[in-house]
Amino acid sequence: MNKRNNNMHNFDQLWSYEDGFLINKELQSCLEPESVKAGSRLYLQHRKIESQAANQKWVLTKEGHIKLKDKPFMLEAKEKCIALTDISSKILASQFIIMPLHPVKKGVPSVVIGVVRLELICAEGLLRNGCYVSDSNIYHADNYENIIAKTKVINDDPNPVWNEVHYLPVNYVGEIFILDLMTSNIIFEARRNCRLEITNELVKEVSEGIYEGTPDGINVWRRLSAGRIHYKAIFFPLEPLPRPTPEFLSNLEEKPLDRSTFYVLITLQAPNGGFPPSVKLANLFGYVSQKQLLKLYKSQCCEERILKINPTVWTTSMILWFLHFLLNEYKSEWGYIYYRAEQFISKEIADLEIEETVVATGRKAVRERFDITETESKINRITRETISITHVRLILKCQQNTGAYPLTDDLARSFGYENTKKLQTTFNTYKNTHSKSQKINPQIWSTIMVLYFYRYVAIDQKKEWYPTFERSYRWLWAQLKGNESDKQECFKIVSSFIKDYHDVKDDIMEMDHDFENEIAEIPSINNPQEFDQKPYGIARIEIISAKNLSQTDSNPYVKISNLATSWIYDDTRVIYNNCNPVWEQVFYIPVYNIHENLNLQIFNYNALLNDTLLGFYIFDLKSIIKEYPNNSYEVKKLKLDVNLIYEESNSGQLSFVADFFLLSELEDLEIITTTNVSIRHLYLLMAYQNQYGYFELTNTLARLFNFFSKKELIKAFSDFVQKDEKVRSLDNKIWGTLLVTSFLKVLLWKERCEWISAYNRAENWLNENVTDLEIEERLFNYSNKFVIQHFNVTQWIDETQQRSVGVLEYHIKSLPYDSLENCEAEGTILSSNNRKVFFTEYNRTMVFHKITFSQIYSLYAFIKGLKQYRKVELHENILKFIAIFKQSVDEVEYLCEYAYDGTLCKYLNQNFHTINWKDKLHFAKQIVSAIKLLHENDIIHMNLNSESIFVHKGNIKINIFKFQNEKFKFPQYVDPHFLQNSKTYILNKSSDVYSIGVLLWEISSCTIPFESELPCNHSLLDAIIQGKRESAVFGTPKEYVTIYTKCWQHEQSLRPTVQDVYTALTSITYNNSTEKKIDVKYDMNHMLDPLNYFDDWHNEATKELKLISSIISTLKKNING
Incomplete structure (x- = not known):
């Protein structure tokens, strides 16, 4: 018999007492006497079945004796061995002290004595205030912030059945846990419905600091404030982990980890869900210190940004895979433990890309430590075991x-x-x-x-x-x-x-x-x-404004969605750089269930990263519509100023108006004319807009067009377009949606602020479902003409309404082709398809363009360009499209504004000696202002350079036509990602920002980018892709340099939005101090020598004069001939 080692537990000296058996921790064998007689020595034997285990069962007495169960013999220590002694012949047998491995102090929360396996089975009678309670949360009585366990949600069932297993770490007898039963979609204040107390029914103390569970635990129904709940609970004490030794892995192969390890792991999870580094956690991996455990993770990580993260994230990611690979047998029981760990990692990192890398590194670390091999394949297939x-x-x-x-x-x-x-x-x-x-x-x-x-x-x-x-x-x-x-x-x-x-x-x-x-x-x-049942009516939500939002530099917008289904109804527009935004936008939401709730969320828009939530408010529709037992309803209008919530704190205020209109009160229709049509008809229309944005034809909609049924309306419209087979073959949903949009524009133009959001949703749906632009254009034309003729509309509110219901010829003025006879060619051919002309009749110089359509640039692309132009044409820095001469399926000829000062490139080259920083800032702000409007209308220019931008009488004019073409003609302005992979990379708003950065540098230097290295070759393109940029020019304001260097960052995520660029530029004010020098290395390539410049200018001017003379001579010959 060896003395106890005080420094370390020797497993051959450790015993566990389970169901009467004394089991050696090292060999997992049971203590048994050679024979049942005095003096018999003891040896270790495999555990026998119950009917044969009489000589392996022992009783621990209160006096400290160990007695053979149902036999008159006890253990006695004799010198260096232990033997049986007869109770009758030996009054005082040896007394033994049961020593806990880790003596437990009662009532100390940081010391865990074991775990309770809680099986939540079902509940009954949970109807409360008309809502069914559908899931259960479990908290510690002293900590309501962290949920220890959570059942699945059972919707709309007052008698839910869960049959779920959860584990609760237990610190002391008398500890209390709270079972809260909650609804899935309404936020209630925490309510103590049921207490689970760790009592002697579950745990008994067999010696000082030693606990064991009662054999059967508890199996009870507990009363709740409404109904009752059925659960089972049983306690399991903790067992010591195997000692970390060099043979750790080989021992693990012989004896895999079991439930005892799982129970220890449960106790290591912090309230926030993470698994902080600790010695005991390191022991699970066969290490003696947490330093070794962290070293394991670092050895598999090659990214510096990951190594800067909280180490608890590292260890938690490893535990995810420890559970998957080593405790997968108990997967049905560690589900919520795993879920809490994942939630901790997500909340701590808040970046999906980094989170993915962290978890993957944890996987590699676990595989490395436990020598886990997986078959590799070209496709890294995700399975239930490997998904996160x-x-x-x-x-x-x-x-x-x-x-x-x-x-x-x-x-x-x-x-x-x-x-x-x-x-x-x-x-x-x-x-x-x-x-x-x-x-x-x-x-x-x-x-x-x-x-x-x-x-x-x-x-x-x-x-x-x-x-x-x-x-x-x-x-x-x-x-x-x-x-x-x-x-x-x-x-x-x-x-x-x-x-x-x-x-x-x-x-x-x-x-x-x-x-x-x-x-x-x-x-x-x-x-x-x-499911397409009739709605109760329409909810009108007017989003007015917000104030005191949590981020002062935010770009806020409001998203309206269904709380139960997460279906997004619509968004407001984005208000840039404002923590007190004003929207004043109206949305109509068909209501099929008056018990629904709307989720009003304010997000901060980010062009490149995920939009971030600033706050939300849950709006209960029952606050504006009340149902009575006799199936009647009461509706009301509310003006609300509500507090926004985010992460359980106040995040500003939202102001909105909510109103409700019952469908039953709207359907009593009379014959509609231009004199009696009203907003009441709009409410009825909005009630039938599908959540996808379209209007499916119904009899009610047909009656709004003064037809008795949808069948009659379909026949009338079909007859109207009878010669156009492609239009006739389209789905009725497309017809219905088009007719409603025309109805809105023709008959309800005065109410357009009410229906514009619904109109945009409908138009977006049409764009997605009618992919042929030519057919789409004809459809709008047919629909508008049908409604105009059907309702005999001859009077219009304003010119804008007239333009909105027209097609191409209504939007762009059309000139007869013989008008060219009244113009004078000035002898300047601007390019192979462009000519400068002067119209005597209008006393105006214009540019005549001719475009031949091809697969690269088609008629439909041109029409799309016109639609985009119409959205931004009023901006003073957009080059004006004036008129169309001739259009066919093969080509189009049109006129646009002539810019007297030529291209920006030419202007800067010719005026570098007179242009000052006030002028340069003026040009920069105008360019960015125009592109800002394009982006706000979801238009991407895609070909910004100093040749597609013009100067007219000292002001910028940006040409937004033909911007799809010639991306490689001026590659130094193009997003490097596109240069690197033009076949798959899609130019985006950030690409325009990159081009703006290059343009701002060009304005500062009055020089074409990389002029000395032109024409562009592969080496220059490769250098740009690798990060080569022009140097700052001497004398450029520091703030200006900061702006364009941010714009031309290689990584899109580092580039600002065009709104940010505009804000930064407008903050630079011109004064004498603006012309401060900056600390840059002087670039001799950009040193401007006035003498050389005038020599170059003279030579270029001479070449141009010769070219012009040649052209004029050729024109005269042709005319005289």
Whole structure:
């Protein structure tokens, strides 16, 4: 018998007492005497079955003796061994002291004595204030901030069944936990519905600091303030972890980690969900110190930004994979522990890209430490075992407001593919061997793919994606409506593909069967065609303003959504750089359920990164409509100034007006004329706008057009367009939406501030569903003319209304082709297709353009350009489009404004000696102001350079036509990302900002960028891609240099928005001090020598004069000939 080692626990000296057995911790064998007689020595034997284990059962007496159960023998220490002694012959046998490994001080929260396994089974009678309580949260009685456990949400069921297991760390007997039952969509104040106290029913102290659970625990129904809850609980004491030794891994192979390790791990989770570095956490990995554990993570990390993060994030990410790889057997029980850990990482980092890297590094560290090998393949397939919450959130970011998931590189990578092409190739190969549905929209395939990926692979992250599932399904149903066979085939193929390519196990299919039963109860999924029920009425929400927002430099906008389904109804416009924005925008929301709640969220717009939430307010529709037992309703109008909430604190105020109009009071229609049409008819129209933005023809809508039924309206419009087969073949939803937009413009123009948001949603839907621009243009033309003729409209409110209901010829003035006879050619051919002409009749010089359409630039692209021009034409720095001479499917000839001072490049070159910083700032502000308006209207220029910008009488004029072409003609202005990969990279607003940066430098220097290295070659392009930029010119204000160097940053995320650039430029005021010198290395390439300049200018001028003389001579010959 050895003496106890005081420095370290020797496992051969440690024993556990379980169900009467004395078990050696090192060998996991039971103590048993050689025979049942005095003097018999003891040895270790494998644990026997209960019927044969009589000689292995012992009793610990209060006096400290260890007695053989049901036998008159006790243990006695004799010199260096232990033997049996007869109770009758030995009055005083040896007394033993049971010494805890870690003596527990009662009532000390930091010391854990064990864990309680809590099985939440079900509840009954939970109806409260007309709402069904649907989920349960568990808190510690002394800490209401952190939820220890949370059940799944059971919607609209007063008798929910959970059957979920959760674990609670226990610090002392008498500790109290609170079970709060909550609703899924209303925020209630925390309410102590049920107390779970750790009593002697669960735990008993067998010796000082030693605890064990009662054999059966508790199995009870507890009364609540409303109803009752059924749960089971049982206590498990903690056992010591294996000693960290050099043989740690080999011992682990012989004896894998079990529940005892799992129980210890549970106690190491902090209230915020993280797993802080500690010695005990290091012991789980076979290390003796937390320093070694952190070193493991660092060895797998190669990014400096990750090494600067809180180390608790590192250890927590490793625990995620520790659970996956080493405790996967207990996956059904560590779900919420895992969820809390993921939430901690997400909240701590708040960046999905960094979070993904952190978690991946944790995975590598665990695989390295425990020598876990996984089969590698070209496709890193994501499975249930390897998916993380980050994957799911990245996929959710790809979802559009409609519910659809377009196939993008981000989506492909979240599935484990390198890019979109890899996923498309893999899926198409699979699909083509199983499907005949070749005409299905690719976006339908990708959306179905996401839904089955959620169901089969991300089933453990259901809480994240479930709120968006219904929206996607309803979008799919709308796309496949009337094609049930295609729908079934598509779903079957994708289901099979996800199962095959993501290693879906049989147990998942069993779980999915339960999920199918669950979603079958949702009306819009079980029977979508019946979901288009009649609305109660229309809610009118006018967003007025906000004040005292949390970020002073924010770009706020309001998003209105359904709290229960997360469906986004609409957004306000963005107000830039304002913490007290004023919107005054009106939105109409059809209401199908008066118990719904609207989520009014204010976001800070960011052109490159995710928009950030500034605050929200939950608006209950029952505050403006009240239902009485006799099926009557009372409605009212409210003007509200409410506090915005974010992270449980006040985040400013939102002012809005809420009103409600009952459909039953609007449908008593009379014959509509131009004299009796009113806003009341607008309310009725808005009640039938679908959440996607379209208006589906109904009998009620037909009556607004003075037809008895939709059938009559469809026939009338069909007859109107009878010669246009392409228009006649379009869906009735498209016809109905077009006719309503025309109705609004023709008959309700005075109320346009009320309907403009709904109109924009409808127009966006039409743009998405009518992809042929020529057909779309004809549609608007037919629809407007039909409404004008049908209602015999001859009087107009203003010229703007007249233009809004016209087509191309109404928007742009048309001149007869023979007008060219009345113009004088000035002999200046500006380019092969452009000519400077003077119109005597108008006493004005203009530029005549001729464009021949091609695959690169088509008629439809030209029409699209005109639409964009109409949105910004009133800006003084946009080059004016004047008139069209001739237009056909092959070419167009038109006139535009002539800029007397030529291009910006030419102007700067010729006037560098006279232009001062006041002029330069003036040009810079005008350019940025014009591009700011383009971006606010979602127009991207894509070809900003000093040759597409003109100067007219000292003011900037930007040409926004033909900006799709000639991107490579002036590559030094083009986004380096596009230069690097022009086939796949799509130019965006940030690309325009890059070009602005180059232009601002050019204005400061009066020199073409990289002029000495032109024409551009591969070496220059490579240098620009690698970060080469021009040097600051001597004398440039520091603030100005800061602005353009930020603009031309290589990384898009580091570039400002054009709004930020405009704000920065306008803050620079010109005075004498503006012309301060700056500390830059003088660049001799940009040193301007006046003498050399005038020599160059003289030579260039001579060349131009010769060219002009040649052109004039040629013109005279042609005229005389």
